[in-house]
Amino acid sequence: MGEILTSAQMRAKERRVMQAGEVTGLGLMERAGQGVLDETFRKFPDLDKCKAHAVVLCGPGNNGGDGFVIARGLFERGWKVEVFFWGKAEKLSDDARQMHDAWAALGPIHSMTPQSAGQGERPTLLFDAMFGIGISRPIPIECALSFHAVCDRASGDKKVICIAVDCPSGVDVDTGATLLRDDPSRANGDTDPRKIAERTDLCVTFHAPKLGHCLAELGRHPVAVVDIGLDAVPADAVIPPDGVTRSIPPVAPETWLKEVTGLGRGGHKYTRGHALILAGGVGKGGAGRMAARAALRTGAGLVTLGVPSEALAENAAHLNAIMLTEISSAKDVSQALEDTRLSSVCLGPGLGVGMETRDRVLAVLRATASDGRRAVLDADALSSFADAPEVMFEACHENVVITPHEGEFARLFPDLAEKVRISDPSKQGLGKVEATKLAAERLGATVLLKGEATVLADQRGASAIHSALHDRAVPWLGTAGAGDVLAGIIAGLTAHQVAATSAMIDLAAAAVWLHAQAARSFGPGLIAEDLPEQLPKVFRECGF
């Protein structure tokens, strides 16, 4: 699939498929509930044999409807099932009401209170079908308390396995944040709705992951996706392609990588391009050298490191295949870029924050503004514009990518960073994806916001997420200099002549994937210098 949807896109898709007469709401709900059970027993196969005891917590919307289907499915498998319902049966949607009634013919429906939910023996499984993508405000405290009351039932000592239906209740799937009450003192301990996500062992969602599943600031649970038959209508019949956030890597990463980067095709060192990396002064050249090595390992035909005159000797002592040139000022940058064989430029790592760096950035942006050459701005190249970001926005163009971490992003886009901190969308809170898209629009270029979940967006509204969570987690990638290497990989990929027709966002996404693959391939103990050295293995594994 490779697409990551917002809740609105999911609803649009659902409506479209239902209008096309391909499926009914009741049919979708049945598949959703049964799909949750299938995924649960796929993940915990031993449980299917033990015919144990489950609790299902059902909410007032269609998420609750899925819960009634789950209860029936478990009952039919021979499980002991307790169902608790928060809401009024007469207010349920027709579909959820039918599922409610179908369960009522098999077993009791208890009113959900922390007291009632806390009685009895601790179950093996707890299904959270209280609130799904229809959440519009922080969940009722008694629902949160009921969830924990089941987990903490006094009778029994085994940990309850918690399965979230569509999402942990209270999480906004568009942002991954849990909606919180204004008064934080009312959100302590078990009344803190974030604790539900923290206790979740598996989340089963439908058709495609939603943005929040890939950003998950809270909870480190895996996410399974169930096909409920919505592919009957092609995605772009409902949603414009650029409106959908893409998942990096897509389903077939090797093919995608070849298509986007052109790597593995023939050529000689000139068609593979010439990357210019600007580095800092004496004792500050390490970051630039690592970026340069990454660019060379990524397959740029030639790489030149530009350093101030006083740092020439130091750098010469460290370099072999990488060429060295003197670049001591913004004027030198402009002069160097008169050579149009230089096809990509990377600057920022180790350059120092200040007017000097700012002028060099502007010189690069001017020189590359209209000839299709690519520029990568990272680290100090970004921080140097903290007090005048609009100067950078003015000069940026579509062949630029900026690669901030969250701190650098906040320096350039303080208003957007602030809104990401607000968890409630009705109070103008923004998700990371929305914030990155707005930043890219403002910049007129590609923004690559680094993190465990790296978000990319460009000036046309395209977006993508690389989620290094769950089974793709690489905590050891958080090491000094790893960001410099990423900037170098982008410079290497964008230098290639064959990559000229690929959009900047695609090349940057490919770089993020290669960077994470190199880290995964090396494993714990990684230092930044290891990353470029690991790339040949990654390329071999991709079949280049």
Ligand SMILES: NC(=O)C1=CN([C@@H]2O[C@H](COP(=O)(O)OP(=O)(O)OC[C@H]3O[C@@H](n4cnc5c(N)ncnc54)[C@H](OP(=O)(O)O)[C@@H]3O)[C@@H](O)[C@H]2O)[C@H](O)CC1
């Ligand atoms: N294709 C699909 O997406 C499918 C989805 N399914 C499941 O349905 C839910 C979405 O169902 P929906 O009814 O739209 O929403 P919820 O069940 O998540 O919740 C809506 C109800 O909850 C009330 N609500 C919302 N927030 C609160 C709150 N903080 N406190 C109290 N009540 C709240 C809301 O009431 P309003 O007053 O806001 O109207 C609704 O009553 C999806 O997640 C899937 O699980 C299908 O079954 C399969 C297809």
Ligand SMILES: [K+]
């Ligand atoms: K839920």
